[in-house]
Amino acid sequence: MAQRFLMDGPEDAGITLLLAHGAGAPMDSAAMSASAGALAAAGLRVARFEFDYMAARRHSGARKPPPRAETLEGEYRAAIEALGTAGPLVIGGKSMGGRVASMIADDLHAKGRIAGLLCLGYPFHPIGKPAQLRTAHLAEMRTPALIAQGTRDLFGTREEVATYALSPRIEILWLEDGDHDLKPRKAVSGFSAADHLATLAAAVSAWASRLNA
Numbered sequence: 001m002a003q004r005f006l007m008d009g010p011e012d013a014g015i016t017l018l019l020a021h022g023a024g025a026p027m028d029s030a031a032m033s034a035s036a037g038a039l040a041a042a043g044l045r046v047a048r049f050e051f052d053y054m055a056a057r058r059h060s061g062a063r064k065p066p067p068r069a070e071t072l073e074g075e076y077r078a079a080i081e082a083l084g085t086a087g088p089l090v091i092g093g094k095s096m097g098g099r100v101a102s103m104i105a106d107d108l109h110a111k112g113r114i115a116g117l118l119c120l121g122y123p124f125h126p127i128g129k130p131a132q133l134r135t136a137h138l139a140e141m142r143t144p145a146l147i148a149q150g151t152r153d154l155f156g157t158r159e160e161v162a163t164y165a166l167s168p169r170i171e172i173l174w175l176e177d178g179d180h181d182l183k184p185r186k187a188v189s190g191f192s193a194a195d196h197l198a199t200l201a202a203a204v205s206a207w208a209s210r211l212n213a
Contacts, residue, residue: 115208173199
């Protein structure tokens, strides 16, 4: 299927972010659009794309279960080639999209193809199955990585993640009371979704500038 991108942010940005969607929602979901808008407003170039199974839903309307993350690695690599950005590139995405990117990051970083990895709500384990960790490759990761995670994310809370063996190359931005979409309950946390988006954008911009130094 021909690759299609949604582009946000200045064309002359110093860093381009290539982001894939999560397992159940498309690249133009409310959560991804909000994150892309905030990152673009911070001066980053953001490209979003869809895996074939999600793009096919737009035509068929059928909601088949997503493929296993491992089977999508080739599609992510193809998206990088299709984007063809000349400057520094950071790959990543929301939930499963970020997980797929994390699986190919070290190979691409070693070849000088990418500068880093950005995950928006990493799915450390399936909901309700905390023993089924998806972290083995993260322990030895050599790619500079930033994971933005809500403290009450059902795919990995702050208390759970504190017990994992993660590479020192991985930085985690904790967003207080955030869920898997990084959204807090304002009445509980005192923060709004807009507050967390602003924090996310500032943190990613600062982190990316270090990659590009």
